[in-house]
Amino acid sequence: MAAERNQKLRSANRAQLTKLFQRASSLMSDEPSVENVETLDLTYELIEEKMDYLKTLDERILSKLSDEKMEDGVAEADEFMFSAKEKLRRIRKHKENIQSEERRSEPSISNAPTPSDDPPRSNMKRNYRLPKLILSRFDGNLLQWPAFNDDFVSAIDENETLSTIEKFQFLRAQLDGEAFSTIAGLQLTANNYENAKELLRERYGQTHKIINAFMRALWELPRPDEDIKSLRFFYDRIETFIRGLSSLGKEEQSYGELLIPMILDKLPANTRRQIARAHGNNEWSIADLRSTLKSEIDALQAGEIDGFNQEKSYRPTAAFFTNSNTKKTTNKPKRKMKCAFCKNEHSSITCPVVSEQEKRFEIAKRDNLCFNCLTPNHSSRKCLSKFRCRSCNGKHHTALHAKQNSEPSAAQKAREPPAVEHAASTFTQGAKNQRNVVLLKTAIVEVSNKQTPFQLSATSGVLFDEGATRSFITEELVHKLQLQPTHSEEINLSVFGMDCKQPQTFDIVTISLKTTSKEFVDINAVVVPEISAPLHNLVTRRIANLSHLRNLRLAHTPSDDRSPFFVSVLIGADHYWDFVEDTIVRGPGPTAVASKFGYLLSGPAHSDDYVTANDTAFHVMAKQRNAEDDTLDKFWNLESIGIKDNKQTVQDPSDFQNFQRNYIEKRDDQYVAKLPWKTDHSPLPTNYRNACHRTRNTVRKLPVETRRVYDTIIRNQEKRNFIEKTC
Known part of the structure; x- marks a missing residue:
């Protein structure tokens, strides 16, 4: 079936190629004109593509032929291709003749006709050729x-x-x-x-879809940097999108008021101050903002001085190597590495300033950089660099490689800790004092364990803290619900800038919280011994009866009982917005925020009541540790010997004697030391000659007075037996 399909494809493409040759022949016989020449160029390109495709089909068909039919098949394919190439050569020759005639027909300054000899403009024939028309491509944007x-x-x-x-x-x-x-x-x-x-x-x-796309592009414009190129790119994109909307009948007056605060928010602070100083205290219009921003960019560009920030390069006075083989050094300055994205002196691959791939692509497009070598003024298709991406071997720079995020299975999640690093999470209540009533976002929620056959549940106190990046649950509630950990993580604890302790392993459990709509929402929480000291129940009936809270369903049931309120679950920013909604109710008292458990109250209550509270705080940094981390720690501990302070306070006096006896020996008036932590290491090559050579060179470069000072100090130390001669 595949062979028959290839035969039919070849026949159809040969027929189409014949038609293209006929059309080209007709165009060559007509009077040359700009339109005919452009059509002939397009036909020529299409003929070349057809011939390349026919070559591929011929190879497929010939590979399936038997030995008896192979010779006839090759002869027939070569005959057709020879005829096609002959016709293509004639078309190419015709195009070259047209180009040569156009060059000859261009008037020169010496033989240019005088004004009196000029023929009427209506009778003049256009003998020049316009630039080649390149059609734009479309990929669905x-x-x-x-x-x-x-x-x-x-x-x-x-x-x-x-x-x-x-x-x-x-x-x-x-x-x-x-x-x-x-x-x-x-x-x-x-x-x-x-x-x-x-x-x-x-x-x-569809016009409305295109308008939405333009508006979304305006809203999602990346923030510019302080440099002129970034600001110019930002301004040009705004102009492009606004003109595009104008061509679709959407005038800027209809959306300008929404666009102004977005543009001002994205501009760097210094640029905002400059344009505000130029505009004064008047109300902005989108036209004024665009004009003022353009003037500011032009002023910055005019104030640039080429070479002002040029850095001086200094030649190093010495370079030290640990190997015994040396090479001659030259005075040629070493080329400094420069990042293509932030222009600082580091590798573009590991740029810490611009780490997001989309931002890097935006900068590469803005600065007209090649995606393969990150140098300007050519595309990746014309790039001569032989280097490829180190991650996928594709024709793009490693700095632009898209990082693939693979979602692990449920079984893998149960066996392995998540490969993420969590920022610091903080929970603060203050110090022990007398103060006005201040409400925190607390709720009374039914917490369940779906893993048990009877779905154990308990009503618990929940605290919402969007300043924490993780969610937590107390050990007491874990035991009560018989929760089993899904995996564990190592967490470093630090409090108010104190040194981090050794990492401790904490279990991670999955709990289900029941909402007001009777639905259960699952979250992951870190198991800790305690979240906070007991809180006072501050959600009283008097507060619930305030005018702006009277008809709201509160997440924390009002009660006049001032008994302690125990927090068993803390919901941090990782799940905060899974429950908190957009509606906010303000009034003379605490503010209410809608959630899936009811309205959460927070803020000062503005009452005459005072409470005493024991405030606690803790600071958590969670980071996954693996075997590679341990290996790296060992490496840096080894490298830092003699540099960082030794924390060992108790030292056995026999350690030094053992080191002298077993690891140091004197050979030929020289001391030889072994590595005590690696006894089976092969002998290292001697650097004696290199050391002597470099020492003598250094001494020769010293001023005479400095050498005399050094000589006096060394002789004094030798006399006092601090040092001794070895050679």
């Missing part, structure tokens, strides 16, 4: 659709010299990605050309 549609309609769709099939072929050739997949199922026929255009217009040509 709605922002590119208006420009692509206009280009294609004017150059291809309205070109009467092209047949419907050829227009369809040009359309397919200019589509990529999602856009190409939209019409990929349509056969290459004249009837399907209109169907293809209709499908593309239906998916990408």
Whole structure:
């Protein structure tokens, strides 16, 4: 079946190639004009693509032929390809003749006609050729659709010299990605050309969708940096999107008031101050903001002085090596590494300033950098660099490699700790004092364990703290619900800047919280002995009866009982917004925030009541540790011997004697020391000659007075038996 399909494909493409040659022949016989020459160029490119495809089909077909038919098949394929190449050569020769005639027909200054000899402009023949027309491509980006549609309609769709099939072929050739997949199922026929255009217009040509895409692009513009290139790119993108909206009938007056605070918020603080100083205290309009921003960028660019920040390079006075083989050094300055994204002196791959891949792509596009070598003024297709991505061997720079995030299975999650590093989480209540009533976001929630057959549950106190990056649960509630840990993590505890203790292992459990809609929401929590000291119950009926809280369902049931309130679960920022909603109710008293458990109260109650509270605080930094971390710790501990303070306070006097007896010996008036932590290490090569050579060179470079001072000090130490001669 595959062989028959390849035969049919080859026959169809040969027939189409013959038609293209006929069209090219017709164009060559016509009077040369700009339109005919451009159409001939497009036909020539399409013929080359067809011939390359036919070569591939010939190879497939010939590989399936038997030995008896192989010779005839090769001869037939070569004969057709020879004829096609001969016709293609004639077309190329015709194009070269046209170009040479155009060059000869260009008037020079010496023989330029006088004004009196100029023929009427209506009778003048255009003998010059316009630049080659390059059609834009479309990959499904709605922002590119208006420009692509206009280009294609004017150059291809309205070109009467092209047949419907050829227009369809040009359309397919200019589509990529999602856009190409939209019409990929349509056969290459004249009837399907209109169907293809209709499908593309239906998916990408709707005005409201394009307007939404432009508005979203404006909203998601990356924040510019302080440098001029970044600000200029930011301004140009705003202008492009606003003009695009204007071409779609969406004037800036209809959305300018929403756009102004977004633009001001994204600008660097220094730029905001400068344009505010220039504009004064008047109300902004989008036109004024664009004009003022452009003036500020022009002023910054005019104030630049080339070479002002040029750094001086100094030649090092000495360089030390640990190997015995040396090479001659030259005075050629070493080329400094420069990051393509932040312009600092470090590798672009490990840039700490611009670490997000999308931001790096934006900078590469803005500065017209090659995606393969990150140098300007050429594309990756024309890049001559032989280097490839170190991660996937693709033709792009390693700094632009997309990091793949693979979601582990449930079984893997149960066996392994999550490979994430958590920022510090903080919970604070203050110090022991007398103060006004201040409410925290607390709730009384039913907490369940779905893993048990009877789904054990308990009503517990929950504290919401968006300043904490992790959620916690007390050991007491874990034992009560018979929760089993899913995995464990090592956590370093630190309090108010004190030194971190040794990492401790904490269990992670999964609990289910029941909402007001009777649904259960699962969260992961770190098991700790205690979350906080007991809190006073501050949600009283008097507070619940305030005018702005009277008809609200509170998450913490009001009660006049001032008995202690125990926090068994703390919900941090990792699950905070899974429960907290957008509605906020303010009034004379605490503020209410809607949640899935009811309204949460927080803030001062503005009452005459005073409470005494014991405030506690803890600071948690959670980080996964693995075997590689332990190996790295051992390496740095080894490298820091003699540099960092030794924490060992008790030392056995026999250790030094044992080191002298077993690891130090004197050979030929020289002391030889062994490595006490690696007795089986092979002898290291001697650096004696290098040391003597470099020492003598250093001494020769010293001033005479300095050498005399050194000589006096050394002789004095030798006399006092601090040092002794070894050579």
